[in-house]
Ligand SMILES: NC(=O)C1=CN([C@@H]2O[C@H](COP(=O)(O)OP(=O)(O)OC[C@H]3O[C@@H](n4cnc5c(N)ncnc54)[C@H](OP(=O)(O)O)[C@@H]3O)[C@@H](O)[C@H]2O)C=CC1
């Protein structure tokens with residue numbers, strides 16, 4: 420389809436082609452949550468190109484059907500009307516699974532913390548607790564396939580950025596849960612990899628395009644990396660500063676924060 424052809428140039432790099440060939444040998448079965456728009460949608464297109472069996476979720480049926488239409492020549496199952504706002508319903512997964520990509524997020528605001536505890540609770544349910552519930556449901560199958568869990572997080576889940584208090588809290592929680600779980604897997608010889616993806620601001624322009632970001636996430640998961648940094652320099656360097664000069668990094672973030680530009684997204 421046209422949109423898959425549009426995505427093709429981003430796979431042109433050597434690692435992209437190598438991954439594609441490697442992936443096709445394995446014929447992966449993958450779940451991508453929050454795949455109706457943004458980075459999740461782009462991951463669905465990349466995975467389809469690699470010949471994966473994919474299951475995509477989101478709340479809005481119309482948007483998911485649009486994505487499904489572009490994936491029609493591939494094996495794709497849509498689970499629309501899935502909302503993670505209430506405690507996870509029955510597991511949506513049956514049969515085998517090789518990779519669980521947890522990507523969805525609920526809507527939040529981009530301004531000073533307004534004291535709304537209910538909003539923090541709701542966002543924790545969508546952005547954090549549902550990730551825990553999905554992981555618990557999928558774990559028997561992932562153990563069987565020695566598969567992978569990929570958790571999409573943010574710079575705002577590693578460093579304190581202003582104006583994103585509830586969102587940031589949910590992303591820090593993911594790091595705590597999945598880093599601790601990774602340790603336990605290692606101690607219990609559970610061969611399921613956990614990849615935490617630390618993303619900077621993804622824009623629609625050429626600097627950090629969502630198509631490239633989506634491919635980096637899939638690559639990191641397939642290679643069973645502990646963490647993915649995208650873009651590497653602009654996420655990794657601030658984190659190195661954080662560990663040695665936290666106050667200085669906080670100062671730099673406040674100084675460089677372009678709120679007007681971010682509010683437009
Ligand atoms: N964009 C960026 O600059 C950055 C993004 N990230 C991370 O990347 C990931 C993807 O972000 P992005 O592509 O911008 O996200 P989008 O806002 O484009 O997509 C969010 C997805 O989640 C779904 N969703 C929203 N609310 C719910 C809900 N209550 N239950 C189930 N599904 C829901 C949406 O579909 P629907 O509304 O139909 O349910 C949509 O498919 C996120 O984890 C985000 O934190 C990290 C750093 C920067």
Ligand SMILES: C[C@H](CCC(=O)NCCS(=O)(=O)O)[C@H]1CC[C@H]2[C@@H]3C(=O)C[C@@H]4C[C@H](O)CC[C@]4(C)[C@H]3CC[C@]12C
Nearest residue numbers: 529573574575580583618619620626627650653681684
């Ligand atoms: C401003 C933060 C990123 C700093 C950075 O990486 N700059 C270099 C970019 S470069 O690679 O192009 O050179 C942002 C890191 C995470 C962002 C927030 C987020 O995770 C999700 C929301 C996305 C939405 O579109 C805008 C608001 C966000 C809360 C977003 C705000 C900016 C970040 C904190």
